[in-house]
Amino acid sequence: MDLSGKSYKAFLERQEALKKQYSRKQAEKQHSKGKLTAIERISLLFDKNTFEEIDAFVTPANQPVEFGKVERTYGDGVIVGHGKINGRLVFAYAQDFTVMGGSLGFIHARKIAKIQEMALKMGSPIIGMMDSGGARIQEGVASLAGYASIFHNCISSSGIIPQIAVIMGPCAGGAVYSPALMDFTFMVNHTSYMFVTGPNVVKEVLNEDVTFDQLGGAEVHAQKSGVAQMIYDDEENTILALKKFLAYLPSNNVENSPVVADEKSTPDVNEKLRDIVPDDPNKPYDVKDVIHLVVDKNSFFETAELFAPSIVTGFARLKGKTIGVVANQPKVLAGVLDIDSSTKGARFIRFCDAFNIPILTFEDVPGFLPGVDQEHRGIIKNGAKLLFAYSEATVPRITIILRKAYGGAFIVMNSKSLGGDFSFAWPTAEIAVMGPDGAVAILYRRELAESKNPAEMKNELVKKYRDKIANPFIADELGYIDEVIDPAVTRKKIISAFAALSNKWVKVPARKHGNIPL
């Protein structure tokens, strides 16, 4: 081919035009807000020189416009393509706020749909980086249909390939359903927000004054709504964390997760584990101290840290292999289960089950949170979600009972009767229908009412109850747990238990899907 020829010249001119579109000036507009451009985000995310863009030159110029004007631009405000992240094929799309405000028009949506379909065909994870002003009003209903096709694809891929949303700017109105439908959502603090209805409409309709951040900022979604599971203070760290996070996940629902070797050679036996649970049963401790000593060193990646903190969820590794961890957190609300913690746990467990990730549960739960608020808002059906999720999961499931395991909560937290594969208990475990105070109050009600010194009698009975019933030995002797273990060897026990379960297969019932309470 003649490099000075007409066709090659045209080719080069087009490349120049594209470069001009993504000019320094445009980039600076984003930078001045503390944000990166879509290209910069993509290049941070993918391994060097591995990203291949698709449909870089599509333009909305030929789309029917119902109202207003649409400029001629390349790409229609979104960059889509594939590349390698830590050496593995991943598909991604990044909305470009500098091009028509990243608004979603027909072509924009079609590009995203295309990449979603590709990811599904290749069995590779897909990442969506949202930074968009919303639907392109000029294109009218066509842009709505665009959203719908994206949502539909999310749902078609749900549970087949991991889908992760990263909110890096506005994501409002209908657009928020895409991240909601995906598996995990990352958000950047202060420069991103998500809400169905914005502050302006809230002010108009309800006369409430609220800022973007207060209504739908990262902290709101991380702490209150639970819509976002991971938030960071800046974009670079969000993307770096996302890369770390991806390394825990398999590419699809048939393959195993990648392995990251335990380089720090975590010791299999650790005496520090004996010192974590205090002797006083009313004194809290941080269950993450236990988790950190049991899993591969530095391998615990917590999800939804700020939401429903009375339960801890996250991924970790055991001898390099990914596991999902669910743990009651005694230092928050005594580790009770409530509506939020039940849904948080349930969603996490179902993700692990969908993607063949074994689940490790640490249990220290005194029961469900009592109160009119919880009952009226449906603790019954929300608690049932957690139960359903555990029971339905066919991945290997192991429970370690650290301390309290009372009543319904004991059943819910992956008990053997729910199909839990192995249940181990520490000597500090208290497995009972009810806690000592409640049990004594009921069983000895008459005696206490007639006693001259009820307080002293109660104390004595509670002590007796604790010694006799609230220990793991009865459950052990009856076969409801497998073994009472020395805390120091917990890691060793779990590793060998999971190894025994590595080929576990349970046939799922032949049905379209169950009817989990929603």
Added chain:
Amino acid sequence: MSDKLQIKKLHALSSENRKFSFTIPLKNKIRIGKRDYIVQLRADDKHGPYVLWKNRKYPVEIVRSRQNRYEILFNDISYTFTVETPFSLQRMKVLNAQRGKTEQESVRAPMPGKIIDVLVREGSPVLRGEPVVILEAMKMQNEIQSPVNGIIKSVSAKANTNVMKDDILVEIKVD
């Protein structure tokens, strides 16, 4: 990856906003005045991990780390740093300028109970997630945590007093 965004420098920001800058790739050398001094991270059985500097061993421990925030125990003093890229530093400036007056956050009792212990005092810095008050409820001691990074502005909670749901325990000036 670092040359993608041309990261030639990284800045470690202390909790008191002191900035320490290092060129990337990070060398095992620190320049003071006109001389370069060698610094190394090592570990041995007797001392655990330590930093070797000017022929002296300084015991270190990484107490916690979250993405880019590191809490380090260095020679028995705790330091908290966030490691920032030039861009994230610039972003901080932009956001601080926009947000203007720093806000305040109130920490309220999530349920009725008795205050067992107040862990902070006026002026103490706190990190998001750090416990500020121990509240006894449901027969258990609960840690009430700070929802933000900041400095304690005022403490209303008193040990051995009862509180109702939503009573203000502590007020924090947000970072």
Added chain:
Amino acid sequence: MKIKKILIANRGEITIRIMKTARLMKINTVVIRTAVEPNAMYLSFADEIYDNTADDSEIPVFLNIEKLISIALKTKADAIHPGYGFLAENAYFAQKCLENKIIFIGPSPDALYKMGNKTIARKLALNNGIPMALGSEGNISNEEEAVDIASKIGYPVIIKAASGGGGRGMRIVRKSEEMEKFFMIASKEAEKAFNDPSVFIEKYIENPKHIEFQILGDTTGNVIHLGERECSIQRKHQKLLEEAPSCALDARLRKKMGNMAVRIAKAVDYYSAGTVEFLLDSDRNFYFMEMNTRIQVEHPVTEIVTGIDLIEQQIRIANGEALKFRQEDIKLKGWAIECRINAEDVQAGFAPDPGKIEKLSLPSDPYVRIDTGIRAGSAIVSSYDSMIAKLIISGKDRKEAIKNCKMALDKVWIKGTKTTLPFFRMLVRNEKFQNGDFTTSFIEKDLDKYYFNSEYEEMLAAWLATKLFVEENLEENSIAVDFENVKELSPWLLNKRINQF
């Protein structure tokens, strides 16, 4: 020697200290094992252990007089050494020992009683011409009396609780208008802390030095002093660092104050070891404060500069022996500094930091003496105290002692809790401290930072944080993912997964 076996009614470092001397004197020792610390270090040094771990009563055994007496009788101990704290200054305990024919290694019940009651102690001082801050000579019954007496003494004055110390029931009043209010506050606080709202008033001496004299007395009436200790480095009335001698005293002042200390001790026929506390103001006037009728935490610094083993002296005196030295024999040589290394977080205002000591590495240079009850694996129990170790450093003079201190502090490695080490590292480098220019308000007023770190240390920590970030995020294989393993799926599983639908 009458005393062949001693029951030590204490735990921690002082118990080990007592056992060290007892061993040299070929005396057997019994200690008590408690449920709170069943593996404590002090248990390893004893000849005999009485196991009290089954005891789950609220009162710790070291405060239970009946139990201690019964243990002594059961183990056939000739004597009880109470250490410091707990029942060391309890006259009733000493009396009970006497009644049960157990030798109490300490002063007489009478001396304990008299010196334990501040009002009586002050009266004795007054009657014996000991200089003291003028005070109310008796408890104040109401606000009017308080105002009246205060105006006679002259402001500023301090209200103090009659039955206890440690800063509780204590208020400084500088203006007569404030007297009523503070009187009420102080007596309420005293009632809450000591079950006794009685308070008295003294002249308040601004920014004094706290100087105390070590006393030794025998049962034949000899009383001598072993020089002074400088204890002005205090925080909220808790001593942190002590020295012997004090750079504020010359030989003349030492003689004067020492004589007064001996005089007040003689006034109660004092025997055994004791300490007389004075306040020294900026005009070199000294005022008697109180007498501590026990061996003190900071006794080692006196032992170093005098060469006398105080525990040995206590045992001999309790054995009925007369003191072998006279006042002229006591010579102070060299200098000693003691740093109390506690499990406290100086960055959080000295907040206690209980936990388990994982590693402990202490220097063993000739100028270093370590008195400790903690070893690797020991737990710092919040129900006792937060002391990890006493670091006692000697030198031929103060300058050398401080220099040795600096070196020794840098060699201490403690892993497991935050400690007060950074505070001492700062203190020995502080110019005012080095010049001896400090009073009891030094920590609160003259220090703007409570801990030491050179700017290099912060920079090195920053370098470390950066290095960790680079390793975790920016290097080529920050996350060394192995995808080969992914392909190693067992045929069983692969078959099932693919065909499940």
